Amino acid sequence: MGQTQYLVVLNAQPQQNDMPMSTSWRAGFAAYLDRRVMMVLLLGFASGLPLALTFSTLSAWLAAEGISRKAIGLFALVGTPYALKFLWSPLIDRLPLPGLTRLLGRRRSWGVLIQALLIAAICGLGATDPVREIGLTAALALVVAFLSASQDIVLDAYRVEILDDEQQGPGAGAVQAGYRLAMLASGAGAMLCAQTFGWFAAYGLMAALLGLGMVVLLLGPEPQVKVSAATAERERRAEEYLAARPHLGGTRAKVVAWLYGAVVCPFADFMTRPAWWAVLLFIVGYKMGEAMAGAMANPLYIKMGFSLAEIAYVSKIFGFGATMAGILVGGALVTRLGVMRALLLFGVLQSLGNLAYVWQAVAGHDLWALALCVAAENLTAGMAASALVTYLSGLCNVAYTATQYALLSSLTALGRTVFASTSGWLADALGWVDFFLLTTVVTLPALLILPWLMRQQGRVASKPG
Numbered sequence: 001m002g003q004t005q006y007l008v009v010l011n012a013q014p015q016q017n018d019m020p021m022s023t024s025w026r027a028g029f030a031a032y033l034d035r036r037v038m039m040v041l042l043l044g045f046a047s048g049l050p051l052a053l054t055f056s057t058l059s060a061w062l063a064a065e066g067i068s069r070k071a072i073g074l075f076a077l078v079g080t081p082y083a084l085k086f087l088w089s090p091l092i093d094r095l096p097l098p099g100l101t102r103l104l105g106r107r108r109s110w111g112v113l114i115q116a117l118l119i120a121a122i123c124g125l126g127a128t129d130p131v132r133e134i135g136l137t138a139a140l141a142l143v144v145a146f147l148s149a150s151q152d153i154v155l156d157a158y159r160v161e162i163l164d165d166e167q168q169g170p171g172a173g174a175v176q177a178g179y180r181l182a183m184l185a186s187g188a189g190a191m192l193c194a195q196t197f198g199w200f201a202a203y204g205l206m207a208a209l210l211g212l213g214m215v216v217l218l219l220g221p222e223p224q225v226k227v228s229a230a231t232a233e234r235e236r237r238a239e240e241y242l243a244a245r246p247h248l249g250g251t252r253a254k255v256v257a258w259l260y261g262a263v264v265c266p267f268a269d270f271m272t273r274p275a276w277w278a279v280l281l282f283i284v285g286y287k288m289g290e291a292m293a294g295a296m297a298n299p300l301y302i303k304m305g306f307s308l309a310e311i312a313y314v315s316k317i318f319g320f321g322a323t324m325a326g327i328l329v330g331g332a333l334v335t336r337l338g339v340m341r342a343l344l345l346f347g348v349l350q351s352l353g354n355l356a357y358v359w360q361a362v363a364g365h366d367l368w369a370l371a372l373c374v375a376a377e378n379l380t381a382g383m384a385a386s387a388l389v390t391y392l393s394g395l396c397n398v399a400y401t402a403t404q405y406a407l408l409s410s411l412t413a414l415g416r417t418v419f420a421s422t423s424g425w426l427a428d429a430l431g432w433v434d435f436f437l438l439t440t441v442v443t444l445p446a447l448l449i450l451p452w453l454m455r456q457q458g459r460v461a462s463k464p465g
Contacts, residue, residue: 031170031335036162039216040171043155044178045185046115046213049206050148052186053122054078054141060191061199062137065130078141081149086406089153093402094262105222107161111154115214118147119207126203155213156409157402160393161223166335169342172389173331176382180323185209266400267407275456278449279395283411285446286347286388290381293354293439295423297377300357300432305365314370322375326382331390333383339390340454346384347447353380354440361432388412 031037052058055076062072092110100109125140163171186206194202270276301311334342356376363369392412396404427435 031167031332034167034170037167037170037174039220040159040163041174041178042212042216043159044175045182046178046210046216047148047152047155047175048179048182049186049210050118050122050144050151052183053125053190053203053206054145054148056187057190057202058141061194062130067130067134071134075138075141078138078145081142081146082152083410085149085153086403086410088150089403089406090262090266092150092153093157093266093400104218107154107158108217108220108222111151111158111217112214114147114151114154115210115217118144118151119210119214121147122203122207122210126200126207151213152409153402153406156405157396158217158223160396160401160405161398162221165394168393169334169339169386169390170331172334172393173327173386176327176331176385176389177324180320180327182209184320262403266397266403269397269400270395270404270407273395275453278453278456280411282446282449282453283388283392283408285443285449286343287350287384287412287443288446289354289439289441289443290350290377290384292423292426292442293357293377293436294381296427296435297357299424299427300361300436301370303432304360304363304370306367306370310367310370314367314374318371318375319378322378323382326379327386330383330386334387334390339387339394340450340457342387343384343391344447344450344454346380346387347443347450350380350384351440351443351447353377354436357436357439358433361436 058075059072062075063069096106097109097113100113103109104112121140121144125137125144128137128140130137159171159175160168190202190206193205273279298311330342330346333346337345353376356373360366360369360373392405392408395408423435426438430438
């Protein structure tokens with residue numbers, strides 16, 4: 001429709017939600033060495049870099065400048081764009097940029113433009129003085145968060161579209177590994193830099209590192225969007241119907257038709273999937289237990305008598321290593337098992353991993369128990385996250401990748417936020433042991449939905465034609 005160009009594939013189906021089985025572990029891990037998967041690793045780094053600069057690192061900066069805790073708490077609101085990014089994702093998904101789109105293509109033009117603006121915004125944020133101009137600091141932090149969420153829309157779509165089906169699992173692992181490395185760089189790395197050279201230098205260094213993502217987009221390929229014949233026909237009929245309405249007029253009909261294709265079709269297309277409502281329920285509930293337990297992890301550790309230094313040291317050594325292992329092993333296993341089986345296995349392991357918190361609550365101030373608790377939770381959560389990202393990628397119709405992925409990822413964030421907000425109340429009401437036992441079973445409804453979804457998928461795949 002309009003200026004959007006599609007490569008139409010006759011009788012093509014939307015991307016399947018399961019991956020082919022691999023006969024060897026070597027093949028699963030070798031996929032990480034593929035050039036496109038390595039590109040995704042660097043794009044994951046670019047995606048994760050701005051987040052800490054508007055959250056934990058910014059909070060440390062504000063605290064160091066003597067800003068009140070109440071004001072620092074209000075800065076959490078700058079993260080709102082991450083939960084609402086699906087609202088403007090249709091524009092990024094379908095609107096061409098004059099000149100840039102002809103030069104770089106639809107995905108890369110948006111990615112390069114947003115990253116250029118993001119680099120400038122991060123430098124601007126680092127140049128502010130929170131003591132004298134707290135309002136300007138807050139405004140620029142919001143701009144950075146908005147541009148970061150917009151960058152996620154582009155990079156998620158680009159990742160899904162440049163990878164083959166069998167690469168989606170390793171791709172999910174690679175993007176999360178890059179994301180975690182970026183969080184380490186823009187968290188601990190930025191604060192170490194600030195301690196020696198000041199906050200402007202720290203934010204300037206992070207802005208320079210973001211240039212890695214721009215280099216990848218400039219040198220990388222523009223994905224070819226392979227749209228099914230059914231999708232193209234649906235939009236063509238809508239355009240013809242609207243063009244035939246005399247009261248709309250030619251220009252108005254084109255605008256309405258474009259809005260229909262950009263905004264209505266992505267959601268209407270998703271609702272044509274078998275059991276789409278169950279898919280949404282599963283997505284919201286899959287990480288619920290892990291989010292609830294994670295919200296109360298540090299309060300538990302402190303209650304058990306651990307110092308902040310002990311918590312930081314164990315989390316940095318055991319937590320980061322276990323998370324990276326979980327992400328990479330999970331991505332490889334998704335290729336070996338198939339995404340649906342991996343979701344079920346990793347979901348069960350993720351729930352069982354919360355039992356480590358129960359042991360911690362019983363063991364009290366025991367550093368070995370803390371190390372096991374942190375390692376078990378991060379390892380299983382990393383595996384489950386790799387499977388979930390792969391699943392969300394497979395749900396997207398490539399005609400609407402950016403819009404549909406933004407919606408689905410926003411649902412996972414919404415589910416985590418809403419249910420995690422009840423954790424403190426439940427922990428007070430139940431006590432530590434019963435609360436963490438609850439977090440091991442609260443994901444059970446989502447895990448029970450999964451076998452049913454697998455059967456539904458099997459029935460659709462077995463239908464002739």
